[in-house]
Amino acid sequence: MATPATKQPCPVCNGNKIVAIGNQAQVCPMCGGSGAMPVPGLQYMYAALFTLTALASATANISILNADFRWKFAKAWSTGPFLVQIQDAKANRTFFNVTPATSQLQGVPNSMVFGTAELPGLIQPPYLFHQNGGIQVSVTDLSNANNVIWVGFDGQELVPSTSTDGSSTSS
């Protein structure tokens, strides 16, 4: 589907995604680099399920299909501890830098990132995944037993300010 023509540019950067601060070009602080009019957005959670055998690894690629997505809370549920690494597939950005480098792909223990619905891990400042981008999540079991893992990326879909829901067919 085409981007709605009604999408408004950000009033601070005029849709340029960057602003000049002194002699420096910086990501626009108002829209977070989306270039679009900031809107509160609708609650949404992207989740992935893994079923691992002892010490196994797996990767999920979550597609950001509906709208730009502002990630605010990291939530997980699992039957055992695990390592996790996260990448913004579109920006090619890896979230955790791990030393030694041989551990980079496996990432960090889940308790360093994810919380629960009651006490979620806070993504501060919120991270913007762009529409048509993706979240790549890699997990590795630490329990040395079968491990069922749910990870949730909870936040807001930044829908165009003039539309009321994702089913709009106006042209």
Ligand SMILES: [Zn+2]
């Ligand atoms: Zn802006």
